[in-house]
Amino acid sequence: MKFTPEDTQTLEDILTWRRDTRHFRTDPIPPETFEMLQDAFERAPSVGNARPWRVLRIQSPERRAAIREEFLRCNSEAADSYDPATRVEYLKLKLAGLDNAPEQLAVFTAVDPEAGRRLGRRTMPETLQQSTAMAIFAMWLTARSLNLGVGMLSILDPDRVTKIVDAPENWVFTAYLCIGYPEFEDDTPLLHRKGWQENTRREWDFR
Numbered sequence: 251m252k253f254t255p256e257d258t259q260t261l262e263d264i265l266t267w268r269r270d271t272r273h274f275r276t277d278p279i280p281p282e283t284f285e286m287l288q289d290a291f292e293r294a295p296s297v298g299n300a301r302p303w304r305v306l307r308i309q310s311p312e313r314r315a316a317i318r319e320e321f322l323r324c325n326s327e328a329a330d331s332y333d334p335a336t337r338v339e340y341l342k343l344k345l346a347g348l349d350n351a352p353e354q355l356a357v358f359t360a361v362d363p364e365a366g367r368r369l370g371r372r373t374m375p376e377t378l379q380q381s382t383a384m385a386i387f388a389m390w391l392t393a394r395s396l397n398l399g400v401g402m403l404s405i406l407d408p409d410r411v412t413k414i415v416d417a418p419e420n421w422v423f424t425a426y427l428c429i430g431y432p433e434f435e436d437d438t439p440l441l442h443r444k445g446w447q448e449n450t451r452r453e454w455d456f457r
């Protein structure tokens with residue numbers, strides 16, 4: 251397969267307009283579109299081809315409400331960790347799209363998966379979590395190419411999330427994902443738009 255300059259431009263556009271989405275429309279994702287997101291996970295690279303990601307599709311209203319409560323608790327603790335002026339700024343940020351996102355995934359990483367027979371991870375066990383993060387990103391770009399948005403949520407206590415969604419003990423929590431059609435599109439991160447941080451480019455050093 252040879253790609254054209256137009257393909258390269260399309261990928262650049264997808265990267266530019268990817269964004270972390272926190273404002274969702276409630277309309278559902280068609281099943282065949284959702285299946286393409288599942289396929290994207292399977293195409294991701296992983297250490298020793300272990301494919302350690304374990305995904306739970308959270309649909310129960312009780313579990314969704316419990317995750318929301320957990321986010322509110324952790325978010326309030328995070329706010330209290332700042333000085334009073336920064337706390338006010340922090341509380342103005344929207345840091346989750348849990349209210350409207352039609353699809354919600356709890357993504358875990360298997361701690362010692364059989365697949366791949368431990369190849370490549372002896373000195374760096376964290377490569378399992380890195381592999382799951384890559385699969386999430388593959389899915390994220392695919393979602394964007396389908397005009398969907400993804401929001402990644404880490405302001406949660408991993409042990410509590412594991413209990414809420416009843417995940418096995420030998421899975422570690424990696425991220426909670428909200429997925430749906432975005433209320434609006436943007437080429438600039440929300441944290442830059444809201445003035446939480448500067449939009450600076452990180453330069454590389456030479457050695």
Ligand SMILES: Cc1cc2nc3c(=O)[nH]c(=O)nc-3n(C[C@H](O)[C@H](O)[C@H](O)COP(=O)(O)O)c2cc1C
Pocket residue numbers: 268269270271272344345346402403404405438439440441
């Ligand atoms: C590992 C990880 C965890 C994140 N956790 C959160 C989160 O808890 N809440 C949130 O609003 N955004 C979260 N984000 C999104 C980042 O804030 C976002 O990627 C960053 O501000 C850059 O914006 P962009 O994704 O729109 O480019 C997370 C992103 C990553 C990669």
